[in-house]
Amino acid sequence: MTQLDMTYVQSQFPGLTDDWVFFDNAGGAQIAKPALDRMTEFLTHRNVQIGGSYAVSQSAAEALLKGRQAAATLVNAARAEEIVFGASTTVLMGNLMQAMRSQFSEGDEVIVTMADHESNIGPWTRLAEFGVTIKVWPLNAETMDLQLSDLEPLMTDRTRLVCVTHVSNILGQVHPVGDFARFIHDRGALICVDAVAYAPHRLIDVQAWDVDYYVFSLYKAYGPHGAVMYGKYDLLAELDGLYHYFYGKDKVPGKLEPGNPSYEMAYAADGILEYLTGLARHHGVTGDDRALTKAAFDLITAQEDRLTDRLLKWIAARNDCRVIGTDTNMDSRRVPTICFRFDGINSGKIAQAMDGYGIAMRFGDFHSRRLIEGLAEDHDDGVLRVSMVHYNTVEQVDRLTAALADIVSKDAA
Numbered sequence: 070m071t072q073l074d075m076t077y078v079q080s081q082f083p084g085l086t087d088d089w090v091f092f093d094n095a096g097g098a099q100i101a102k103p104a105l106d107r108m109t110e111f112l113t114h115r116n117v118q119i120g121g122s123y124a125v126s127q128s129a130a131e132a133l134l135k136g137r138q139a140a141a142t143l144v145n146a147a148r149a150e151e152i153v154f155g156a157s158t159t160v161l162m163g164n165l166m167q168a169m170r171s172q173f174s175e176g177d178e179v180i181v182t183m184a185d186h187e188s189n190i191g192p193w194t195r196l197a198e199f200g201v202t203i204k205v206w207p208l209n210a211e212t213m214d215l216q217l218s219d220l221e222p223l224m225t226d227r228t229r230l231v232c233v234t235h236v237s238n239i240l241g242q243v244h245p246v247g248d249f250a251r252f253i254h255d256r257g258a259l260i261c262v263d264a265v266a267y268a269p270h271r272l273i274d275v276q277a278w279d280v281d282y283y284v285f286s287l288y289k290a291y292g293p294h295g296a297v298m299y300g301k302y303d304l305l306a307e308l309d310g311l312y313h314y315f316y317g318k319d320k321v322p323g324k325l326e327p328g329n330p331s332y333e334m335a336y337a338a339d340g341i342l343e344y345l346t347g348l349a350r351h352h353g354v355t356g357d358d359r360a361l362t363k364a365a366f367d368l369i370t371a372q373e374d375r376l377t378d379r380l381l382k383w384i385a386a387r388n389d390c391r392v393i394g395t396d397t398n399m400d401s402r403r404v405p406t407i408c409f410r411f412d413g414i415n416s417g418k419i420a421q422a423m424d425g426y427g428i429a430m431r432f433g434d435f436h437s438r439r440l441i442e443g444l445a446e447d448h449d450d451g452v453l454r455v456s457m458v459h460y461n462t463v464e465q466v467d468r469l470t471a472a473l474a475d476i477v478s479k480d481a482a
């Protein structure tokens with residue numbers, strides 16, 4: 070496997086400066102230049118409402134369509150109408166719940182997990198007001214991830230929907246969502262996946278996995294603030310519209326995009342695709358956009374594994390620090406989002422001290438509060454999180470660990 074040309078990679082992210090090392094990428098990552106260029110081009114030359122007969126309006130609509138097609142390619146959707154744009158994953162999940170509301174009857178059951186960000190729990194728990202029973206798929210204490218053996222006893226013939234994370238933004242383990250989908254479909258329910266912590270790191274293939282709803286945020290995947298929801302066309306067509314009574318059920322995806330999405334955000338998805346395909350081409354790969362995207366994520370994974378292994382090794386060599394969740398990266402099953410804590414030292418104090426070293430990281434519960442509380446990690450300002458992406462380097466990890474060692478030794482002194 071070819072190694073990433075890091076000079077090339079870093080040249081593609083205008084926000085990367087020498088001043089800061091960004092290790093808070095699961096909070097928000099840098100935007101790739103082609104995505105930024107799309108936004109500038111849209112706002113400079115096409116910034117009008119779509120739907121008009123005049124040329125500029127047609128051109129704005131083309132940009133939105135191009136963004137939708139690019140997002141469809143990125144997730145491998147069968148058609149562009151299966152892509153719904155929204156302001157954030159939180160907004161899209163809340164909207165999905167509203168649009169599904171009338172499909173649930175009293176006594177139906179929805180399963181959420183203990184490992185999810187609140188975005189994929191909170192909206193569904195509100196269905197309890199309508200007589201829906203909410204059950205919780207627990208984290209497996211042995212494997213520290215979600216296991217089907219723990220889901221099985223929860224499923225009944227009233228289970229309508231299972232809402233699950235592809236990767237927890239705390240634990241970093243990739244779940245086999247294709248296996249999950251098969252298991253859940255076999256028992257007559259639908260699956261809704263939060264892929265926010267997965268999308269920046271690995272290839273998405275909604276058709277291969279046969280997932281029903283799949284949601285992630287663009288601003289953590291090298292784009293601007295905004296998010297994408299994939300839904301199978303027939304399922305989207307069944308959803309209730311979110312506004313305007315004269316929008317029919319067949320107005321997919323418009324009935325699910327109240328007031329229209331941000332056009333420049335949507336168009337930027339085409340820039341993310343250009344970045345990924347360009348990355349593969351730069352490394353000598355040829356093929357169609359999907360093949361190039363796959364090759365790009367293979368390269369990205371190899372670089373991320375180097376970063377993950379470096380940091381995990383450093384933590385393992387210390388006796389005052391422990392990883393939250395699994396501390397190995399078997400078969401690249403871990404993304405480089407690593408939470409940990411030092412014995413007896415407040416996590417917030419450490420993260421804030423890192424500011425002085427020019428290293429951006431974060432502490433707390435990362436809105437996966439139920440998980441952090443369930444693991445009894447909510448004391449001392451929660452956990453520390455270093456969340457890396459492929460534009461980070463091994464040298465930056467070494468800078469991070471040297472700074473951590475320095476801070477911790479001063480605290481002990």
Ligand SMILES: Cc1ncc(COP(=O)(O)O)c(C=O)c1O
Nearest residue numbers: 157158159186188238265266286
């Ligand atoms: C795993 C996960 N899901 C959902 C969200 C919410 O995303 P958004 O900020 O787009 O609502 C986040 C944000 O940090 C997240 O990490």
